[in-house]
Structure formats: structure tokens, C-alpha cells
Amino acid sequence: MNTSLSGGHAEAPIAADAVARLNAVGLDWRHKAVPATAAGLTAGDFLGTAPRLADFQTPLLTLDAGALRGNADRLASWCGEHGVLLAPHGKTTMAPQLWAEQLSRGAWGITVATFAQLRVAREFGVRRLQLANSLTDPHAIEWVAGTASAEMPILSWVDSTGTVDVIDRTLEAIGSTAVLDVLVELGGTGGRTGARGVDAVLDVARAVSASGHLRLVGVSGYEGSLAHAADADSLAAVRAYLGSMKELHGKLLSEGLYGADTSIIITAGGSAYFDDVVDVLASCITAGTAEGGPAVELMIRSGAYIIHDDGFYRGISPFSRDGGTPFAAGMHGWARVVSQPEPGLAILDAGKRDLPVDKGLPRPQLIGSALGGPMTPLTGAQITAVNDQHSYMAFDAGTTTVRPGDVVRLGLSHPCTAFDKWTLIPVLADTDRDQTVVDLIHTFF
Template identity: 30%
Template sequence: MTILAKGTGDPLQLEGCGWDILAEQVSLPVAVIKQDAISHNANWMVNFAKESQVLLAPHGKTTMSPALFTLQLEHGAWAITVATVPQVSVAIVAGAKRVILANQLVGEYHMKQVASMLTDTDVELYCFVDSIANAHALGTFFTQHSLRISILLEVGVEGGRAGWRNLATIVQLVNVCQQYASLEVAGIGFYEGVIHGHNAEQRIATFVDSVIKTAADLRQKNVFSKALPIITGAGSAWYDVVTKTLNKSEQAQQFRFVIRPGCYLIHDTGIYQDAQQAVLSRSNLACDLGESLVSSLSIWAYVLSTPEPGVAIIGMGKRDVAFDAGMPTPELIYSPPSKQLCSLGGAVKVEKIMDQHAMVSIAFGCEVQVGDMICFSTSHPCLTFDKWRQIGVVERDWVITQTISTYF
């Protein structure tokens, strides 16, 4: 007996005419992305980066899919950003020649793995450093192994995530790094997404401006190993503010700016749709690029039960879809007997979600039957993707023509 993986169908049929979701040729629930949507989104962000005169290093943690990393690189991404050493290996296998480990490289085993990557491949790898202890550990290890590693000094904000807090004293960290010929200080990294509040935009701009000034001071002191040191930041919500602030600096021509948004490729109809609307309200450049980012990810699931009027139980739960930043949104309903595909228009709403079930309310006059298939859009694509080892790729007709693998 062969184990049936969720969201899959007959492998031989996939190689032939594909899996037709509406013809019930695949196990539900199934997660799918639209090919035209991801291609559009990849082009959109690359064009934004080009027009903003910055380089794009999309964060791979959203999809952790080599196929999608490759797509982003083919569309013009300068590098792939990741958060862990295993993720670095996925990016390299996907063909990335430059990888930013936007995190601290800690632990001897991790350092050994990175040393092997530097020895066995031609990857250009950067990692974040934000402490004297980590600088000593990296410097000692890579000196002993006769290797050089490029590091980015990470700076942060009070109450935020990692990052050296006091920019006025960052020379203390620099001095330790300069004790080791194995450590090449290639630039500065930051993450502005931890800054919140009603005046977040201004606080982010102020923070980014302070990062540039600090980098300029360090450049004058010949701290950096590159003629054009890297300054890298920008997640998926504030990339417009970051790029605008970077480019208006008098020192802009002295640095290489790299932005690291990740969710743009998949996008959603929840928190990142809201974030993108905010970008469009702030950025004329983003508006001028034409149609904005579009949600590419859907989950199809069966109606399992209609136990009482106005209520249905769906065969989709926390094991299948993100629920941390808003419930999935029912978009379409398909009736296999009648072969009718209809928009729900808000008539069905997810009220509660459990491990394997979602409870939905049904508006008066909307008919939902056991065996019907409902298509959901999502909020926060990262936490849907990590629930799937295989994700289908569809065209406009809901036929899965290929699958992509994920490595979370």
C-alpha cells in the first residue's frame, strides 16, 4: 500500500493531463497557487526594485520552495534571503549565487555546515552579527578553518528583535570584528518591521536615516571590506518607506541597497493585502507600476457536514491553513452534481477553526450541501505554506499541471 499524501492525486495522471480539482481528481484539502499570479507578482516587485534603484533579495522563509526561489532569481532577484542554516542549503540548491542569512550564525555544527558550503560551492554568503560574543565565536572558528566569511553588522531598536541597540557605540563591535582577518565586514543590516504605532512611518524613516549615517561614518573609517558596502532592510510592509529614505540620503551613491520582502510573491487577501494598500497610498512609484500584487494562494476543501441551519463543517483546519492573522476567506463554491461554480460574495464566513475542521456560518438564502467544494483565500501565506510538502500549480481552469515541493 502506498501512503496518500494530502493534496495529491494519481501521479501518472499529473504527468498526463493534470489533476482537475473540480472533477474531484485530487485529495482535499489541497493548496494551490496560480501560475499567472506568481509570475505577475515576481515581475512587479523586481520592477519596483529597479525603479527604486535597489537590489532585491526576497526572503525565502515564506515559501521555502526551491522552484519558487529559482523563479524569483530568473525574474531578476539579486540574492535570496533566509533565516537558518538549513534554509541556506535550500537556497544554494535552488541556484542562488548570493544568500543573505538575515540572522545570527550561532553554534559549532551550523558553522561547520557553512564552512562546507563556502568550500564546496561558489556561493557569496552574508550573515548578521550583532554581539561581541558572536563576533569572537565566528572569528575564532573561521580563522581556525582558514576561511573568510562576509558579515553584516545588524542594528536594531529598543523593544525590537535582534540587533546592536546603541549606534553610538557600534565601534565596539567593529573593533572585535577587525581582530579577525576571517571576518569581512560587508555592510549593515536591519529590520524595521518591529516598529509599530500610530507614528510608525516616521519612526521607521528616522531609524533608517540613523542607519545610513552610521554606515557613512563607518565607511569613512574604512571599516567595510567592499567599495560599495551593503545596507539591507525592508520586509513586506514598509519596503517603500525604506527605499525612499535610503535613496534620499546624500550618501546613497556610496552604498549598495538591498531590500528583503518575502510575502509579495504569494501575497494574500488579509494582512499583506492591507499592507500593500498602505504602500499604494504612500508611494506614487508603486501606483505607476500598473496592477498591484495579487493573491495567488487558494485552499480547496469539502463541505463535510451541515449539522444545523446556517452552519457547515469544512474539511480544512489548522493543519492546512493559516489562522494567526485572520481566518481564511471563502471565495468560491462548486457543486459536483450540477457542475456550477459560483462566487460566494461574503455569504459564507469562517467562525471557528480546529485541527482538521473549520466551522462556517451561511447567510440566509445561500445553499451549501454536503460534498460541495469551497475555495478559500488566506491571510499570512507563510503559515499556510509551512503546512504543505507539496503545493499544486494551476492555470485559470483549476487544473493542477505540476506540484512544487517545500522544505520547512
């Protein structure tokens, strides 16, 4: 089978009709973002009433249409300029509507992390999928074997000979003749998954080559688990790891361990170090040779970029570090003061069940007397602690007046743990200038 994993395809990258059907979803009490007055309407009918931020209640998470559009355009353009593929990590949003926006800008496909996420993506007709994980669950192995095809590929990773054995035994037991496309994963000391060291990965690749059910189509890795800052030591650790990926690729070529008649994909790069990935690994890219040498593509998997934030990614993103124009924060939290029990302390009605806290606490930005009304900067205030349903906001009682019922806009950190708290997220035309709700984003966690 002569298969190009990176070439174009005639079919749509996602099923537009499946995405469009989300407008027919009925709204009710299960959607905590939706006002009670919307109950009984479909999402499309509700949007037809031209709702505004003021029609909603707190706590609330909103997105900004301009920021999402600008961020998606920005990275798509950057990837085009650098000649690299983009397979956005869909687990960030688990929102097919946003996947469609990314795919419409030329993304290769969508990356996911779990079997459940694979099923969501395929339900919405995503044609090209990458599982950034190993297949070890027999049910998942059987499903991928029965679902993947040359026209609708599913790539997965392997990081041990044990994984190779599990896949072989599972497919042999059901009499399957399927051949699954896999990438060998290089890990790093203290990191997450991935065989530790080039030699260990070569052993895995040899096992793949000997398997009747697997075909090696690339090298994978995740540098983001090895560093969490942009200082010199962190960047050096990232680049050293990427250098090992490059070394591994060279040895796989020299041993002839890649599958025959296929293009090769080298993939790394979350939303924090994608520039370093391209800087170190771009020299591996080749269009192939007349003598039959394989084409090699470089793929990044940034996921958080389309949303970005006012916290972790704002500080670490390459576009924030290089002195250029950073991505725009595309999400905000809104919370109401439910108690002002002592001077300098306000209790807000949004907690860990509503807003992300794992990469930094929410940051008070603005305050006003009503959601959707005029707001003023909230200088010097900070969130000091967060419970399940409440946040503690400290402020200077001598300079700032805070009353029960006031609404606070919050800057947030880490989109991955913001989206999973909401099944429906309103999108504002412009958070600062036009708070008309122009879309409702459905998530599937």
C-alpha cells in the same frame, strides 16, 4: 581579495538541472495534495495528463500561475526603476522552483533564516545567499566557512560582540583561515534581533574589524518587527528606524570600519514597507569614487510579494496603500463541508494543519457543489474558529443554503505559514477561468 558582492556573475544563479529534477519525484501517499490516482507517477508524468482542479480532493492549497508571474514581474521592475537589489526571503516559500523564477528576473540571490534553509538553497545551487540571522551554532559556522567563496558568497549578520567571539573561537578551534562576510544588524526597542542603538552596533563593528575571521560588508535590519500596520504612527516608527540605519552607515564610513576592497550592502525591507526603505535609504547608494571610495548598494528582502494574499499583505503592501494596482492574491484554500450540525453553522475539512491562521482567519469567498465546478459568491459568511483539522463557518441560514459535500473557496492571509503545511502545491493556470494544473511546486521546510 577584491570582491564585489553586488556585481554580475557569469554562472547561473541557481542550478537549473537540480530544479528540473523535481519533475522526476515520485508521487505517493506522502503528498497530501495529490489524488490517489496519481500514485506511482512522477510529478512530470502526472502533469502530462493535464490534471484539473476537479481531480484533487479537499482540503487543498492552490497557487495561481498568472498571479505569481505578474507579482514577480512587478517587483522586479520596481526594483530596476529604483536602482535597488532584491534578495527575496526564501523562507516564505522554501520552493526552489519559485526561487528560480525570482532569480531569473534579476534578483541578487536568495535570503534565508536558518542553517537548514542555507543547506536547501545550496543543494539547489543558489549561488548568492544571505542568512538574515547570526551564526552562533558551531556546525553552521564550520559549514559556512567551508562552503562560502568569492564565487558563491554567503553573507550573515552579527548583532553582538558575543557573536563575533563565538565565530572566532569556533574557527580558531578547527584551525580555519576562513574570513566570513558579515553585516552588522541594528535592532529597535521591542523588536527582534539586532543591537539596540547606533552606539551598540558601532561596538560590534569594531569587534568585527579586529577579528581575523570576519569582514564587515554592510548594515542590516528588519523594520517589520517594529510595526504591523500602515497607520501614521507605524510608518513614522519605521522611518525613524531606517533613519538610524542611515546614521549608522555614515559613522561606519567615517571610522573606516568596512572591509577593504569590497562593495557595501545596506539591507532592510520585507514585503510591507519596502517603499519606505528605498525612500529613506536610497541616498546612500553610490557607484564608488575614483579615489577608491566604496560602492554602496541598497538591498530589499521582500519574500511574500510573489504570493501575496487576501489578508495581511493585501492591507499593508505599498502597492495597496498608494492607490495604485496591488499585487494579486496568488494562493487560495479549498475546503469541503463535512457537517452542517445546526442552522447557520458549517464545519469545513480544513484546519490549522492545512491553512494559515496567524495573521487572520481564512475568508470564505465562493461556494459550489463540487471542487472545480461552478461557484457562487458566499456573501456574509465568515470563519469564526479553526481547530487542527476543521474550520467553523458561520453563515446566514435565511439567505444561504449550505449542504454537506459543498466546496468553499477561501481567501488566505500570510503565505509564510501557508506553504509550510504542504510538501506539494498545485498551480492553476487561472483560478477563476482555467483550472488546469500547470505545475506542482515542491517545498522543503
